[in-house]
Amino acid sequence: MTTNKTITVLLIDDHPVVRSGYRRLLENTTDIKVVAEADNGELGCVLYQKYKPDIAIIDLNMPGIGGLETIYRIKKKDPHAKILVFSMHTNESIVKRVLQMGVSGYITKEESAEQLLKAVRQVSQGRMYIDPEINSIALTELSMNSSNEPLDVLSKREFQLFQLLAEGNSIAQIAEILSISPKTVGVHHANIMKKLKLQNNLQLIRLAIRCNIICP
Known part of the structure; x- marks a missing residue:
């Protein structure tokens, strides 16, 4: 049995042009709706509590509290929050730290529009999505292997x-x-x-x- 439930999304990124591009991409579908946008982590946390979106898409590099602290605060209030990190970072230490915080997905900004849509839909279904470029890092972290970072x-x-x-x-x-x-x-x-x-x-x-x- 299929459902027609719309996936609600909160965008948290300090670049207005980037957010505008995300919104156009996501809303050019029949199953995804952007319910709010924030240009900093403080506002992002407030809007998350207000709208309770299915997914929060968060950039890591922002002024103020930054992406890591934003994730921490959202997850502290709502441990079941589905967070998709959309970042330029592929550094092993950052990826591992974010995974340890319990995010639902991690995708780099070099990925295609189709991959972002795939990630949103997969995360909305309760499944983790990891960018293929960094998937080996994710598997290492999830299997609790150590590294030399x-x-x-x-x-x-x-x-x-x-x-x-x-x-x-x-x-x-x-x-x-x-x-x-x-x-x-x-x-x-x-x-x-x-x-x-x-x-x-x-x-x-x-x-x-x-x-x-x-x-x-």
């Missing part, structure tokens, strides 16, 4: 802070973004530096570039 020694929260530090945010800014105290940020910062054997933030930034966490 230097950032794997960081906890989920430390990885978030590492990314924010690499992007040039201060301790005070990170505390505000993550809604934690500057003292807590300082403790995490010290742990990150110790675990990665780094002497200063310049070395941290160089490592982030080498690991493709940020662009030079």
